[in-house]
Amino acid sequence: MSKIPATLFDKVWDSHAVRKIEDGPDVLFIDRHFIHEVTSPVAFLGLENRGLSVMFPEKTFATADHNTPTINQHLPVQDPLSANQLKALESNTAKYGISHWGLGNPRNGIVHVVGPENGITLPGMTIVCGDSHTSTHGAFGAIAFGIGTSEVEMVLSSQCIMQQKPKKMRITVTGTTGKGITPKDVTLYIISQLTAAGATGYFVEYAGEVFEQMSMEGRMTVCNMSIEMGARGGIIAPDDTTFAYIKGREKAPQGAAWDNAVAYWKTLKTEEGATFDKEYTFNAADIEPMITYGTNPGMGMGITQRIPVAQEAGGSAASYEKSLQYMGFQEQEPMLGKKVDYVFIGSCTNGRIEDFRAFASIVKGRQKAAGVTAWIVPGSHIVEQQIREEGILDILTAAGFELRQPGCSACLAMNDDKVPAGKYAVSTSNRNFEGRQGPGSRTMLASPLVAAAAAVTGVVTDPRELI
């Protein structure tokens, strides 16, 4: 009897199942656990209440990011509640011997940026974090997904979580993308086609030339956004691009261990003939620069198009109307030319060096539009350093922009980086939910190129006209 061809996802999942409970979840062993200040304190309290300890402290890594200021990080944090959460992370990690890169640490930054850039994230791993954008790490051929605080407590106390194995979906994008099309446009396009719930219950493998040719930064952007169509996570088979990115990073294997690891990682691909529960294929030539017009990431469109009418968009007409009303937009209006008050580049979606290179390529030789407030927030200190070393900071400064310090910032506006009520922001982050960037804020999600074009013109602009 011949063996059934396996998917990449099956290989990684099945090799981590400690136990499969009949008519129940699998007990999944977790290789890497990231924690941050917002979703971990109650998990540590839970451990104390039950008298439990941390089973493998060396497999958990802490960074402060969600609730941190992006200016004057050397000063004490002003908001007492935020300061208290940061202090709790520091004392909890010290108590249990967990690595902690807090504010001021040169390796501090957004959890999904620092994991990969320090070689903590590796192919074939299972990775979890109390943050839905943990899906980012799937770019390396890892199974990575977000969990709740009860599950954080499970991982701390037993290095395992209990999960129903998701169904499998493959999304193939063939061909090559055109001028001015970034990985963010590819993912916003896919989500607009599948809707914000189109992949719920599934784990998605991305395949095809577009992803094969993509950089690791780009793959991270795509996998990051998987959750925005409801997927448990996204995964891309590791290849030479992956290995070249990891090699030499601080926590990556070295010497013989490296060779052994690469030999194993090369086996991590979906076999010919393996089946998926659902498959989609898209053509890269159909993708133009994308922008969202509504209040979930599925409400996206090509930047030169008009806002769809409710019937075209699907779903309930009442929810669609509520969404457009919140945004102050009408069906059939163009997005081009709409006024922009704020521009945010950063986040675990688009806060890596390639994103700032793209942003700088458009603002170079131009000036920030009067009336636009721009927040330029690197994903980590290492990215910040690259921005300086590559001369990007000089370009930004000459164009009238300022660089802030790393953190999640205006992506979820837990700190002071809040877009005021009624104002419009073009944002490279991941969610355009009502009030996501501050109560009453109106978010248009887009790529770093679209963000840059808006920042220098003050209106929604097709970046291809400025390239």
Added chain:
Amino acid sequence: MAYDKFTVLKSTAVPMPIENVDTDQIIPARFLKATERKGFGDNLFRDWRYNADGSPKNDFVLNNPIYSGKILVGGKNFGSGSSREHAAWAIYDYGFRCVVSSFFADIFKNNSLNIGILPVQVSPEFLHKIFTAIESNPTAELVVDLPAQTITISATGESETFDINSYKKHNMTNGYDDIDYLQAMKEDIKTFATKSMY
């Protein structure tokens, strides 16, 4: 934390026929700054429930005194977005023990089960019937029977079954959680860990 046992819940329900209710609406990020699990119910649906000056928005269902109960009935794709368990905590702390929808986001569903809220997924047709029943009579009761895996509209007797795996069902009816289970298999986990290359 282990939680209250869940067997049969008979209650009136609060209707919220909105699709894609994301966890940022259930509890906005600025209310995630606590280091303890308490008081989240006060800020449940904060920005739909209150104006910027703190006065209640009269057109929001939680501010409408004719609706109350331990069951929240939401539209399709309930609980999407952020993984914040605070969303489930807020729903629990407010007093709900069961959320009904035609479709749940995965992480929200897991979080709910982990703290003792039962997510009940029904067909779009049955969801419509529930909304109609509650809106025509706010005192209409629903009966959620976990052992039988049924949800029934008391007034009409219309009923539908719902899915839950037998492991989770056993946990909820007994008030056990996953941590209890994992602690009991630590030796197996230790052995497994010795084989890990990471």
